[in-house]
Amino acid sequence: MAVAQALLVVMLTGYPIGALAALGLRGAAGRGLVAAGALVGALAGLALGAVCLAAGLAPTFTASFLPLTGVMLRVDGLSAFFLIVIGVVGAAVAVYGFGYSAAYDGRHSLPMLGALLNVLLLSLSVQVMADNALTFLMAWETMSLSAYALVLTEHDRPGTVRAARWYIGLTHAGFAALVAMFLLLSAGDLTTSFAAMRAVSLPPGVRDAAFLLGLFGFGAKAGIVPLHVWLPMAHPVAPSHVSALMSGVVIKMGVYGLVRVTGDLLAGGPAWWGGLVLGLGTVSALLGVLYALMEHDLKRLLAFHSVENIGIIFMGIGAGLIFQSFQLPALAALGLVAGLYHTLNHACFKGLLFLGAGSVVHALGTRNMEAMGGLVKRMPRTAVCFLVGACAISALPPLNGFVSEWLVFQALLGGSAIPQPEIALIMPIAVAMLALTSGLAAVCFVKAFGITFLAIPRSPEAERAHEAPRSMQVGMGALALACVGLGLAPSFVVRGLGAALSGLDRVASADVTFTVGLPLRVPGAVGEMSSPLLALGLLLLVGLVLLGLWLGGADRRLRIGDTWGCGRIGQTPRMEYTATAFAEPLRRVFAELYRPTRDLSIDFHPASKYFVQSIEYRSEIHPWFERVVYAPLFHALRRAATWTRRLQGGSLHLYLVYMTFALLVLLTVARWWR
Amino acid sequence: MTGYVLELAQAALALLLAPGVVGLVRWMKARLQNRRGAPVWQPYRELGKLFRKEVVVSSNASWLFHAAPFVVFASVVAVTFLVPILAVPLPFDGIGDLLVVVYLLLLGTFFLSLAGLDPGSPFGGMGASRAMTVAALAEPTVALAIFALALGAGSTNLGQIVARTMTDPGAALSPGHLFAFGALFIVTLAETGRLPVDNPATHLELTMIHEAMILEYSGRYLALIEWAAAVKLLIFFSLLGNLFVPWGVSLALTPATLALAVASLLVKVVILAGAVAVLETRIAKLRLFRVPELLSVSFVLALLAVTSSFLLR
Numbered sequence: 001m002a003v004a005q006a007l008l009v010v011m012l013t014g015y016p017i018g019a020l021a022a023l024g025l026r027g028a029a030g031r032g033l034v035a036a037g038a039l040v041g042a043l044a045g046l047a048l049g050a051v052c053l054a055a056g057l058a059p060t061f062t063a064s065f066l067p068l069t070g071v072m073l074r075v076d077g078l079s080a081f082f083l084i085v086i087g088v089v090g091a092a093v094a095v096y097g098f099g100y101s102a103a104y105d106g107r108h109s110l111p112m113l114g115a116l117l118n119v120l121l122l123s124l125s126v127q128v129m130a131d132n133a134l135t136f137l138m139a140w141e142t143m144s145l146s147a148y149a150l151v152l153t154e155h156d157r158p159g160t161v162r163a164a165r166w167y168i169g170l171t172h173a174g175f176a177a178l179v180a181m182f183l184l185l186s187a188g189d190l191t192t193s194f195a196a197m198r199a200v201s202l203p204p205g206v207r208d209a210a211f212l213l214g215l216f217g218f219g220a221k222a223g224i225v226p227l228h229v230w231l232p233m234a235h236p237v238a239p240s241h242v243s244a245l246m247s248g249v250v251i252k253m254g255v256y257g258l259v260r261v262t263g264d265l266l267a268g269g270p271a272w273w274g275g276l277v278l279g280l281g282t283v284s285a286l287l288g289v290l291y292a293l294m295e296h297d298l299k300r301l302l303a304f305h306s307v308e309n310i311g312i313i314f315m316g317i318g319a320g321l322i323f324q325s326f327q328l329p330a331l332a333a334l335g336l337v338a339g340l341y342h343t344l345n346h347a348c349f350k351g352l353l354f355l356g357a358g359s360v361v362h363a364l365g366t367r368n369m370e371a372m373g374g375l376v377k378r379m380p381r382t383a384v385c386f387l388v389g390a391c392a393i394s395a396l397p398p399l400n401g402f403v404s405e406w407l408v409f410q411a412l413l414g415g416s417a418i419p420q421p422e423i424a425l426i427m428p429i430a431v432a433m434l435a436l437t438s439g440l441a442a443v444c445f446v447k448a449f450g451i452t453f454l455a456i457p458r459s460p461e462a463e464r465a466h467e468a469p470r471s472m473q474v475g476m477g478a479l480a481l482a483c484v485g486l487g488l489a490p491s492f493v494v495r496g497l498g499a500a501l502s503g504l505d506r507v508a509s510a511d512v513t514f515t516v517g518l519p520l521r522v523p524g525a526v527g528e529m530s531s532p533l534l535a536l537g538l539l540l541l542v543g544l545v546l547l548g549l550w551l552g553g554a555d556r557r558l559r560i561g562d563t564w565g566c567g568r569i570g571q572t573p574r575m576e577y578t579a580t581a582f583a584e585p586l587r588r589v590f591a592e593l594y595r596p597t598r599d600l601s602i603d604f605h606p607a608s609k610y611f612v613q614s615i616e617y618r619s620e621i622h623p624w625f626e627r628v629v630y631a632p633l634f635h636a637l638r639r640a641a642t643w644t645r646r647l648q649g650g651s652l653h654l655y656l657v658y659m660t661f662a663l664l665v666l667l668t669v670a671r672w673w674r
Numbered sequence: 675m676t677g678y679v680l681e682l683a684q685a686a687l688a689l690l691l692a693p694g695v696v697g698l699v700r701w702m703k704a705r706l707q708n709r710r711g712a713p714v715w716q717p718y719r720e721l722g723k724l725f726r727k728e729v730v731v732s733s734n735a736s737w738l739f740h741a742a743p744f745v746v747f748a749s750v751v752a753v754t755f756l757v758p759i760l761a762v763p764l765p766f767d768g769i770g771d772l773l774v775v776v777y778l779l780l781l782g783t784f785f786l787s788l789a790g791l792d793p794g795s796p797f798g799g800m801g802a803s804r805a806m807t808v809a810a811l812a813e814p815t816v817a818l819a820i821f822a823l824a825l826g827a828g829s830t831n832l833g834q835i836v837a838r839t840m841t842d843p844g845a846a847l848s849p850g851h852l853f854a855f856g857a858l859f860i861v862t863l864a865e866t867g868r869l870p871v872d873n874p875a876t877h878l879e880l881t882m883i884h885e886a887m888i889l890e891y892s893g894r895y896l897a898l899i900e901w902a903a904a905v906k907l908l909i910f911f912s913l914l915g916n917l918f919v920p921w922g923v924s925l926a927l928t929p930a931t932l933a934l935a936v937a938s939l940l941v942k943v944v945i946l947a948g949a950v951a952v953l954e955t956r957i958a959k960l961r962l963f964r965v966p967e968l969l970s971v972s973f974v975l976a977l978l979a980v981t982s983s984f985l986l987r
Binding site: 373374376377387391394395396397402406409410413416421424425427428431432433434435436438439440442443445446447449450451454455456519526527528529530533534537538541542545546549552554555557558559560561562563564565571573575576577581582583584585586588589 | 725726727728729730731732733734736737738744745747748749751752755768769770771772773774777778780781783784787788791792793794795796797798799800802803804806807809810811812813814815816817818820821824825828829830831889890893894897898962963966973976977980981984985
């Protein structure tokens with residue numbers, strides 16, 4: 001307990017010191033102290049989470065002094081797990097940020113960048129420890145606002161302000177829903193502790209309303225389709241280490257909130273809750289990856305993949321909630337473990353990929369993949385880190401992404417245990433969609449890595465690219481190691497997640513135990529596998545093949561020659577396959593969904609139409625959510641605004657009448673309510 | 675101990691047999707087309723020749739180009755340890771189930787596609803893009819077929835699926851099994867680059883997939899890739915043969931049953947190779963953008979497989 005308290009104090013002082021240093025100090029010293037504060041805070045949070053999870057502690061903390069008397073903190077298993085997620089990514093981002101923010105030296109946005117980064121990390125940590133609605137909502141809003149300001153760091157670039165507006169609009173719509181939800185749960189008093197909320201039993205209608213409000217609020221933060229539109233706009237325009245933090249951790253707060261509210265405070269619900277979460281997750285996963293495929297802006301591509309992975313996480317959690325409603329505790333635990341495992345994994349590999357993309361953008365000054373290429377020779381370490389992330393997100397064994405997707409598959413395959421066939425038949429569809437999603441993700445990352453890092457540079461900037469500074473390499477390397485480690489030690493991670501679920505014993509029964517062993521055996525799963533042995537086997541086989549070639553007397557000569565170009569002499573980057581071309585087959589296959597616009601103008605020679613002087617071809621894809629969902633919504637809002645404008649006559653007398661009238665109505669209602 | 679010896683023997687058998695299977699398909703195809711055809715052991719000669727030739731690597735290529743053949747070969751060989759080719763249960767059953775097998779094969783395709791992009795040749799990029807597209811679109815079918823098999827056996831572990839069908843022979847003729855077989859057969863054609871999805875016999879056509887991707891490879895690297903492709907074909911044949919018609923697979927590790935297992939494997943492989951040869955003689959290659967239609971047929975078959983095995987449980 002004393003250790004936990006000390007770690008909490010270290011964390012709660014580290015971040016503010018970093019934030020203040022940003023405002024006070026300039027130059028490398030300022031950046032260093034900002035990074036140090038964030039690093040200390042993140043590592044203390046990580047240690048706090050690890051200690052609480054390992055020892056099974058659930059310490060509570062309250063502040064007894066004004067103005068923080070309403071603040072209540074408690075670190076149970078779920079909080080501890082999310083503290084670890086924040087700590088791992090936060091620490092890597094802090095180190096990386098030291099080198100990355102050097103580009104902002106001398107610009108007026110640097111102090112705010114450093115300060116708000118620390119504020120964001122602090123609010124994230126407080127939020128997962130919050131033990132009453134007031135603390136939670138305050139931390140939530142601090143998180144949203146600091147992230148909003150961080151997105152605006154490069155506000156002078158086109159598109160940034162628009163992206164930030166989308167973000168703040170949707171996140172505040174979500175916030176309103178969350179306030180309403182907590183008011184329902186706490187019967188109007190936001191300082192009610194979570195323990196008291198667990199104890200009350202609400203009528204089913206109120207529970208359903210609270211669930212739907214929560215799903216909207218948390219879904220908007222997590223970026224679930226159709227509330228995801230802000231995500232591919234806002235994440236790419238932020239500085240890359242902030243993008244890593246936003247995609248790796250901030251959107252996970254939606255996951256945390258959903259699990260906390262549905263799994264803990266409401267303790268599960270009818271099957272349609274889980275079905276809705278599973279369905280939204282499936283749609284998000286598939287649409288996220290399909291739109292990512294068509295992106296050639298490296299960071300936007302990664303942002304769409306966040307939508308996909310949040311979808312996969314929601315699939316696991318949704319399956320868990322469905323199983324819970326059918327009283328299948330082992331499978332419910334499996335679903336939640338799978339979802340949370342993927343949360344941690346996605347935090348690591350998406351953080352890593354955004355940091356890698358940041359290094360590339362740092363070196364080239366562009367996010368356009370068609371201007372990249374050949375970077376594997378110019379930025380070898382960044383390339384290796386990015387490749388690890390790409391393999392992990394494509395669910396290739398034996399890395400971490402594979403392990404958690406395997407667990408999600410196992411949870412969904414367990415759907416055959418559900419007695420109602422009409423619900424159980426949802427599961428195979430989800431399995432198929434998950435398989436399609438992971439296959440398409442692999443296509444997308446062959447494109448992302450292949451076009452960005454391999455072959456010949458496609459632009460002079462790519463030709464001149466340089467390796468990232470040391471601190472940025474360390475940040476990426478740490479996350480790459482985390483991706484490998486989480487893949488190779490699945491049974492330890494799963495046991496830790498089992499401990500994290502201990503607070504949710506009304507959903508996932510406490511007597512489901514997870515054992516540590518070489519093969520990953522999980523209660524409820526219908527198969528088993530062992531990623532460490534798989535990795536060992538693959539390494540051994542590569543060694544044996546090399547040995548075999550050597551012993552077998554295979555020819556060892558190697559000649560460097562030109563790429564074969566059908567007899568053409570000399571090869572230019574224009575002959576290479578482009579990212580657009582790479583994704584073209586899938587664009588045709590899913591043309592119904594994309595509905596690309598094509599614009600072809602041919603300039604003929606005036607003498608004959610058989611001589612073409614120039615051809616201009618332009619093709620674009622506009623995601624249809626903005627058009628189908630949001631355009632009618634904005635239209636209706638604008639009409640409503642025009643209509644209400646009639647009330648505003650500009651006369652003070654009129655406003656006095658309104659106010660008096662409103663007050664009288666409210667008083668009457670209040671009296672009648674009693 | 676015998677189990678581990680058997681694992682090694684099984685992998686060795688797969689490695690040695692695989693080029694012969696490719697040769698067999700080619701020879702049967704030639705006979706069906708009234709050609710004399712190269713002998714069945716021609717692929718062995720080709721591999722031997724390639725191993726003795728020098729490697730030419732593009733000046734644009736990076737370390738990934740050198741690493742990819744080893745990743746491809748190692749991942750395919752790893753699969754031969756996990757798939758029941760001769761006997762069940764195998765000691766390595768716990769290392770990987772059917773899902774692991776699928777993703778290990780995807781690992782190979784992933785690295786081969788990257789290597790296709792590495793030299794910067796348009797052919798490599800074209801092949802990589804198409805190979806990954808076909809692999810991704812085949813994925814849901816595979817997953818659903820796994821679901822259908824797992825429903826019957828109560829497990830995704832390959833050993834248990836085989837053992838379960840052997841103890842309950844009626845299951846092999848259940849509609850779920852038959853639909854899943856059809857679906858996986860189509861996937862086999864797509865994943866191993868056979869007609870009507872890809873043409874293994876051509877170079878330098880704009881329709882090719884696998885051959886375009888590996889166009890820049892030569893010497894021992896090409897040998898490893900060609901060998902891995904042959905092993906992959908054998909793996910799919912033995913999956914089709916042993917998961918759906920498991921008879922002959924050895925349950926006890928006695929010399930007699932193992933001999934029977936080898937014999938039955940050969941029979942199954944010959945029958946499946948014959949089917950592929952007939953199919954490749956009878957049908958033409960599909961246009962690339964018609965391939966998704968074929969794969970959606972296999973998807974529907976797999977969906978029917980799951981639905982029927984679910985409702986008829």
